[in-house]
Amino acid sequence: MAHILLVEDDLTYSRIVKNFLEKNGFQVAACAKVKEAQNLLSTEKIDLTIADFRLPDGTGMELLQWAKEKFPHMQIILITHYSDIRIAIKAMKLGAFEYITKPINPDELLATVRESLSQKIISTSTTSEATGSTAVKTPPSSLSSYVVGTSQDAEKLEKHIQLVAPTDLSVLVFGETGTGKELISKRIHQFSTRKNGPFVAIDCGALPKDLAGSELFGHVKGAFTGALDNKTGHFEMAKGGTLFLDEIGNLSYEVQIQLLRAIQERKIRKIGGNKEIEIDVRIIAATNENLLSQSGEGLFREDLYHRLNEFTLHAIPLRGRKTDLEHFVQNFIEESNQRLQKSIKNLSPEVWEIFYSYDWPGNLRELRNMINRAVLLSAGDRIEKEALPSELVDSQVGETNDYPTVQPVLLNQPSNGHLIPTGDFKAHFQEQEKEMILKVLQDTRYNKSKTAKILKMDRKTLYSKMEKYGLE
Incomplete structure (x- = not known):
């Protein structure tokens, strides 16, 4: 029986959710504060944590960051309000499995809980047992298939992918969170001469700071407290293939030095070891930050930036490729139908109008979550406006000119x-x-x-x- 920790300070709401999950076969412990949650996580075996963002002594984001460092294999679901979309995006970046919005739909909650626990089992059996890894990314359930697109920018991106893929150049992919940078990297790998080798994706933001070097390069037994056996790092795991370093800007300065040396010399040395190991990998890195600006502030090494940036690609935000929206929507509907055993075929004209006029600050990830929720709530064979969050529908009410513009008055008028x-x-x-x-x-x-x-x-x-x- 899976053990779930529910962190919610609204006691009535907490009791309702706890009873619902227990009726569906889960063991649930509940608390109301970050500190209480940390104590429970430290003393009990928890498989999944569900945490509200706003808590009396902190935030669910703080708990997420703490828990991911201490218990990297545990899944975490964050509860947010719809207006907290940017918080939700940041939570996904920090390693949250998913976010769900209030008011919580019971079926959506149950489906998300079951999916998170099933992926935890897959992730634990395929990564921790085989390699001891804590940050290897599982196959993304979110952006499941690559859409080339028909917009001018999309066609240009595809040409550049086809141009750089057969080479062995290091590639730096820039783009906002949720724009599919990992999918772009996988596509490069699929059209490269290394396509038959492994594609190892690492979320640098989820790497525990003290163990990042060990995760990337491996360690020998006894190298530090807790190093009970030899460990194979991600560079060795990716031999003959591609190593994808997502959110590269999150690596510490010390690990950046080690990474630069590995790229320059094509050799690594395990933590605590004295033997140099030759590596054969192609590196693709991704970021949503300005690394050159960070280098000017002393946060990112400029020489490493230029080593990684032999070729640059820019992932396109969804608001910049609305002509491809239909392709993405159909892909995500098919994916959600399979997950939720539904048979939704399309969107109603009203929903299409809302989707085309919305700005999608969360990009493809937000669209995917929106479709998943709407498919779950839809009774017919298409998604109607009623299946969308009320905040999204209300935001699309026709613009008004009733607001006067604040005009500056001439000084000393x-x-x-x-x-x-x-x-x-x-x-x-x-x-x-x-x-x-x-x-x-x-x-x-x-x-x-x-x-x-x-x-x-x-x-x-x-x-x-x-x-x-x-x-x-």
Whole structure:
């Protein structure tokens, strides 16, 4: 019987979820705080943790980071509100199996719990027993198949993939979270001369800091406390194939030095060992960060950046390839039908309109989760508007011009016969701007994409101003 830890400070809500899971054959322990959860995880064998994001003494994100370092094989599901999509994306990046939104749909929760536990069994049996690995990525259930696409940018990306694949150049794939950087890397591998070799994908963000060197290069027995046997690292596992280093910017400076040496000399040395081992791998790295900027701040080695960046590819955000949306939707419907034993065929015209007008800040991962949820909730053979989160539907209400634009007034312009001092004007303007942003946020139910469109500013500017005025 699988043992689940539920971390939820709403005691009534917690009791309902706990009873539901227990009726479906799971053993459930419940607590309300991060500290309590850490104590339980340290003393009991937990297979899955389900944690709310907002907790009295911290956040589910903090618990996720702590738990992934201590118990890397344990699955974690984060509970968020729909408006917390960017938090959810960050959680996935940090190693969460999935996120589900409130109010929780029981069938969706049960399906997600069962899938997470089944993947935990697969992951544990194929990675920890064979190699002792803690960060080898299981085959992605999210972006299951590559779509070439018909947009101009998509066709250009495909040409570049076909151009670089047969070579042995190191490739750096840039792109936002959820844009399918791993799928791009797999496609390069599939069209390379190494296609018959292994494709080993490593999530550098999930590597425990103290053990990252051991995970990548291996260690010998007795190299450090807990090194009870020799360990084969990912470089050796990928011999003759491709090593994919996702979120490369998360590696510590010390591990970056070791990685640079391995790339330059094509040799590695296990932690605690004195024997050099020749390696035969092609490296593809991916990041959603500006590594050159990080190198300027002393966080990422510039020489390593240039070694990895022999060829650059840019994953396309979903908002930039709306012409391919239909292909992605059909792929994800087929995937969800198989997972949930449903027979959904398509979207209703209303849903298509909503999908095409939405900005998809979470990219393909958000689309996949949206489709999965909608397929589960749909009774007929197509997805109707009622199966979408209300926040998404509300965000697509026609734009209005009822909001006046905050216009800057000329400095020292006469007002009631007096000149406005520059400092007073600045404060007055900022107060007007704050009130306007707050009003639009409230009217859109804090849908930031919609708010940014109405205010005619990009989302980055909106987030900056919200932080400045304390409107988070």
